[in-house]
Amino acid sequence: MVTRRAESHPHFTNRAMRPMLPPDQGVPAMDAPLHSILDDLRALLGERLSTNAAIRADHGHGQESLPPVQPDAVAFVETVEEISKLLALCNANAIPVTPFGAGSSLEGHVIPVHGGISLDLSRMNRILAVNQADMDCRIQAGVTREQLNTHLRDAGLFFPVDPGAAATIGGMCATRASGTNAVRYGTIRENVLGMTVVLADGRIVRTGGRVRKSATGYDLTRLFVGSEGTLGVIAEIQLRLHGIPEASSAAFCQFTDLESAVRTVTEVMQAGIPIARIELLDDLQARACIAYSRLTDMEPLPTLLFEFHGTHAGVAEQAQGVEEIAGFNGGRGFRWATDAAERAQLWKARHDAYWAALALRPGARGLTTDAVVPVSRLAEAVMQVRAAIEHSGITAPIVGHVGDGNFHCVILVPEGEDGQERAWKLDQQIVGIALSLGGSCSGEHGVGLGKRDFLIREHGAEALEVMRAIKATFDPRGILNPGKMFPD
Amino acid sequence: MVTRRAESHPHFTNRAMRPMLPPDQGVPAMDAPLHSILDDLRALLGERLSTNAAIRADHGHGQESLPPVQPDAVAFVETVEEISKLLALCNANAIPVTPFGAGSSLEGHVIPVHGGISLDLSRMNRILAVNQADMDCRIQAGVTREQLNTHLRDAGLFFPVDPGAAATIGGMCATRASGTNAVRYGTIRENVLGMTVVLADGRIVRTGGRVRKSATGYDLTRLFVGSEGTLGVIAEIQLRLHGIPEASSAAFCQFTDLESAVRTVTEVMQAGIPIARIELLDDLQARACIAYSRLTDMEPLPTLLFEFHGTHAGVAEQAQGVEEIAGFNGGRGFRWATDAAERAQLWKARHDAYWAALALRPGARGLTTDAVVPVSRLAEAVMQVRAAIEHSGITAPIVGHVGDGNFHCVILVPEGEDGQERAWKLDQQIVGIALSLGGSCSGEHGVGLGKRDFLIREHGAEALEVMRAIKATFDPRGILNPGKMFPD
Numbered sequence: 001m002v003t004r005r006a007e008s009h010p011h012f013t014n015r016a017m018r019p020m021l022p023p024d025q026g027v028p029a030m031d032a033p034l035h036s037i038l039d040d041l042r043a044l045l046g047e048r049l050s051t052n053a054a055i056r057a058d059h060g061h062g063q064e065s066l067p068p069v070q071p072d073a074v075a076f077v078e079t080v081e082e083i084s085k086l087l088a089l090c091n092a093n094a095i096p097v098t099p100f101g102a103g104s105s106l107e108g109h110v111i112p113v114h115g116g117i118s119l120d121l122s123r124m125n126r127i128l129a130v131n132q133a134d135m136d137c138r139i140q141a142g143v144t145r146e147q148l149n150t151h152l153r154d155a156g157l158f159f160p161v162d163p164g165a166a167a168t169i170g171g172m173c174a175t176r177a178s179g180t181n182a183v184r185y186g187t188i189r190e191n192v193l194g195m196t197v198v199l200a201d202g203r204i205v206r207t208g209g210r211v212r213k214s215a216t217g218y219d220l221t222r223l224f225v226g227s228e229g230t231l232g233v234i235a236e237i238q239l240r241l242h243g244i245p246e247a248s249s250a251a252f253c254q255f256t257d258l259e260s261a262v263r264t265v266t267e268v269m270q271a272g273i274p275i276a277r278i279e280l281l282d283d284l285q286a287r288a289c290i291a292y293s294r295l296t297d298m299e300p301l302p303t304l305l306f307e308f309h310g311t312h313a314g315v316a317e318q319a320q321g322v323e324e325i326a327g328f329n330g331g332r333g334f335r336w337a338t339d340a341a342e343r344a345q346l347w348k349a350r351h352d353a354y355w356a357a358l359a360l361r362p363g364a365r366g367l368t369t370d371a372v373v374p375v376s377r378l379a380e381a382v383m384q385v386r387a388a389i390e391h392s393g394i395t396a397p398i399v400g401h402v403g404d405g406n407f408h409c410v411i412l413v414p415e416g417e418d419g420q421e422r423a424w425k426l427d428q429q430i431v432g433i434a435l436s437l438g439g440s441c442s443g444e445h446g447v448g449l450g451k452r453d454f455l456i457r458e459h460g461a462e463a464l465e466v467m468r469a470i471k472a473t474f475d476p477r478g479i480l481n482p483g484k485m486f487p488d
Numbered sequence: 489m490v491t492r493r494a495e496s497h498p499h500f501t502n503r504a505m506r507p508m509l510p511p512d513q514g515v516p517a518m519d520a521p522l523h524s525i526l527d528d529l530r531a532l533l534g535e536r537l538s539t540n541a542a543i544r545a546d547h548g549h550g551q552e553s554l555p556p557v558q559p560d561a562v563a564f565v566e567t568v569e570e571i572s573k574l575l576a577l578c579n580a581n582a583i584p585v586t587p588f589g590a591g592s593s594l595e596g597h598v599i600p601v602h603g604g605i606s607l608d609l610s611r612m613n614r615i616l617a618v619n620q621a622d623m624d625c626r627i628q629a630g631v632t633r634e635q636l637n638t639h640l641r642d643a644g645l646f647f648p649v650d651p652g653a654a655a656t657i658g659g660m661c662a663t664r665a666s667g668t669n670a671v672r673y674g675t676i677r678e679n680v681l682g683m684t685v686v687l688a689d690g691r692i693v694r695t696g697g698r699v700r701k702s703a704t705g706y707d708l709t710r711l712f713v714g715s716e717g718t719l720g721v722i723a724e725i726q727l728r729l730h731g732i733p734e735a736s737s738a739a740f741c742q743f744t745d746l747e748s749a750v751r752t753v754t755e756v757m758q759a760g761i762p763i764a765r766i767e768l769l770d771d772l773q774a775r776a777c778i779a780y781s782r783l784t785d786m787e788p789l790p791t792l793l794f795e796f797h798g799t800h801a802g803v804a805e806q807a808q809g810v811e812e813i814a815g816f817n818g819g820r821g822f823r824w825a826t827d828a829a830e831r832a833q834l835w836k837a838r839h840d841a842y843w844a845a846l847a848l849r850p851g852a853r854g855l856t857t858d859a860v861v862p863v864s865r866l867a868e869a870v871m872q873v874r875a876a877i878e879h880s881g882i883t884a885p886i887v888g889h890v891g892d893g894n895f896h897c898v899i900l901v902p903e904g905e906d907g908q909e910r911a912w913k914l915d916q917q918i919v920g921i922a923l924s925l926g927g928s929c930s931g932e933h934g935v936g937l938g939k940r941d942f943l944i945r946e947h948g949a950e951a952l953e954v955m956r957a958i959k960a961t962f963d964p965r966g967i968l969n970p971g972k973m974f975p976d
Contacts, residue, residue, distance in 0.1 A: 133864035176703040205950045210862045212892035214928035215664040218955045222710035243760040272731040374698045376621035404700040440702035462693045467706045473961045
């Protein structure tokens with residue numbers, strides 16, 4: 001079987017093709033022949049073990065801008081036990097296994113860089129239990145956020161973590177996903193109560209539980225959240241849910257300069273106003289949105305969008321509190337609404353932001369960055385990033401989950417042979433700016449392939465050494481999503 | 489040097505004296521002579537390395553009801569580097585090291601069951617930085633909650649995690665502390681952004697960072713939170729802070745039966761009312777409080793106490809929302825207040841609850857249990873626990889952090905030779921009830937010595953095996969707080 005190899009990305013060279021653990025740790029070559037266990041896998045999964053070319057091609061990439069690599073086979077598992085048996089078999093034969101959910105990763109998590117098995121969990125999409133009184137549920141890892149929220153609606157509950165994409169919740173756990181609601185409801189880390197995880201050797205481990213808090217034992221749940229499929233395969237998840245608020249309101253406000261917008265955010269949060277979402281558009285993104293969504297009552301200025309959840313009186317009061325603070329900081333054109341249609345209109349700029357950005361140069365592809373800084377450094381970070389963008393000559397508007405200092409640039413990949421490389425280089429510069437301001441290279445997309453080289457700078461050599469020791473303890477043969485997260 | 493050994497507790501027998509790791513892993517006997525490194529330690533710490541009998545006795549116990557064991561020496565460290573050098577020395581010589589903060593542990597965490605060094609962090613009590621705009625701070629591990637909140641008051645910020653005791657924040661991190669505010673602000677787990685931790689061999693590791701969220705690398709911060717000093721010594725902590733709310737209100741309500749009280753809680757939470765605290769007293773505890781605090785307007789009935797944080801209008805609305813739901817569930821005597829003095833009066837029963845419980849039998853000692861169950865099982869759990877208490881013939885009123893299903897019984901240790909043993913037995917029965925209802929043996933006090941034997945039942949053999957593997961990776965010689973958390 002021939003697997004396509006990718007060579008062109010600066011973080012994705014031949015180096016990435018080597019096993020993650022050094023050869024002296026007894027790791028067999030990653031190209032160990034899959035055919036040695038093919039019969040066993042077929043006995044386990046039947047038709048659900050596929051070597052079909054189209055299916056392999058589908059599982060060779062996510063939504064990143066990296067070159068794909070096909071797996072040797074795709075396994076569509078349906079039960080925890082199947083995952084366990086498959087991993088035991090692959091571990092014994094040193095066959096790489098790369099978990100695959102909805103394929104919405106932006107950092108190459110699902111690319112099987114060493115070939116082997118793409119472990120597709122999308123058929124594990126059953127909602128196993130919803131406990132209304134405890135506001136929690138248990139799901140299989142392949143359930144998507146939308147599917148869960150549709151299921152929950154009649155119970156008056158919702159799951160708040162919203163990364164935008166139609167991701168599976170297993171994938172969201174693996175990449176420590178977040179989204180616009182995180183400022184009020186936390187990231188996925190705060191909303192997972194427990195898991196069933198299958199370890200590299202097939203052992204099935206239950207972590208956490210149904211209680212809201214516990215002070216017993218190491219926090220294995222949080223260790224698997226964000227482990228990007230490198231420590232175990234997340235099979236089932238116990239999630240915290242929240243009551244659908246009685247009322248929502250939205251607000252919109254523009255500023256002559258970025259600092260005033262960011263100061264408004266800081267002051268709103270210090271005042272303890274429980275914002276559900278707070279999003280920033282820079283002036284370029286505002287201009288893009290005006291053109292794309294034909295927003296006649298918006299100016300090409302730094303813009304803040306708010307959403308509040310609570311009682312009817314509460315959301316009105318929250319909006320008024322924000323208006324006051326925004327006004328004090330020179331905010332203009334403040335508008336707010338509680339009606340669903342009007343709220344959608346106020347947020348239209350944000351909802352269409354990605355497409356509006358792409359429309360700045362019709363036909364362009366976008367590369368989305370994911371840096372995060374302390375909120376106090378956000379204005380500074382965005383100004384420096386804007387300067388780097390201008391210097392690069394590339395078009396890249398900025399939107400930000402400004403309540404937690406996380407901002408995305410949609411880099412419009414320039415035309416020409418070196419376009420992709422220039423876009424990657426700009427992404428790296430933006431990460432460099434964030435790190436120099438005490439930030440992180442990724443707020444919610446994860447490390448995957450694209451951000452591996454920043455891990456030492458962000459966490460330090462000692463922490464990285466500890467992470468490698470944990471990896472070696474959990475997956476001594478290095479079969480789980482090899483080539484990801486750790487720098488070579 | 490002779491160390492006193494404790495033999496009488498069912499969880500604290502000779503078994504606990506053995507090194508945690510089996511001898512075939514090359515762990516030298518734990519009674520390795522300290523004198524071999526005494527000179528080195530004195531060179532490092534001078535007078536701050538003490539073998540004074542009174543100081544050793546002070547460091548032989550926390551607030552648990554277990555027999556004390558004295559350390560061979562007490563080290564009063566002042567810097568991260570001192571911790572590092574001390575641990576490197578102890579690791580090389582297999583000398584046990586037991587971290588000590590304020591000595592407020594209720595589960596024997598600070599008892600140096602194998603002797604060796606008690607590592608006292610109380611002099612590391614500097615507040616290193618407060619970032620008002622980011623609402624975070626960096627502190628040394630020996631800073632106490634009260635000290636921090638006094639320091640923060642003028643900045644309009646506060647640190648919400650309140651375990652009741654005058655604990656150090658390092659100790660709170662190590663035991664995954666929580667308290668009455670957790671229902672709104674989360675436990676310490678949700679309020680730690682990063683740490684500086686010293687590993688067993690002296691390596692200094694920085695975890696997390698200053699950003700509110702990051703999706704890069706394994707969550708080492710959460711791995712150390714709740715690790716009870718068995719994976720590393722927490723030296724510095726980056727904490728999330730919160731704005732002091734504009735207004736607070738308190739409410740009080742009584743119910744004819746426990747189920748109605750618990751149902752009220754569930755419905756309040758489902759309605760999304762952002763309660764800051766919600767506490768339950770059972771009828772026996774209510775009776776104790778009436779007698780102790782002379783509360784003429786309270787009946788000996790199941791009682792709920794609420795606290796709300798927000799704007800003036802917001803806290804009024806929240807109290808009204810709760811009154812409505814409580815009324816629907818047969819709540820009586822509903823009162824609420826915003827004035828500080830009146831609020832204190834409403835909460836007086838809760839503030840004095842522990843002393844009121846002890847006063848039920850003057851001169852009695854209390855043993856506090858810490859079980860937690862899913863909120864939906866709370867009424868059932870408390871009814872079963874009440875039956876077990878009655879069957880035991882022991883007096884033990886119940887107070888609960890009912891918003892997260894965590895409840896404490898204050899077991900009045902009976903008189904007589906077997907009194908302590910009967911109290912421990914009742915504690916074990918209560919844990920058994922919680923576990924049978926899908927709960928945990930500890931919501932916030934931790935495992936320590938007292939709850940070790942429940943870990944397998946709560947987490948399963950597979951998870952415990954994974955935890956042991958992590959322990960062996962971090963502390964291969966087993967010097968860090970040996971004898972704690974893991975069953976023998």
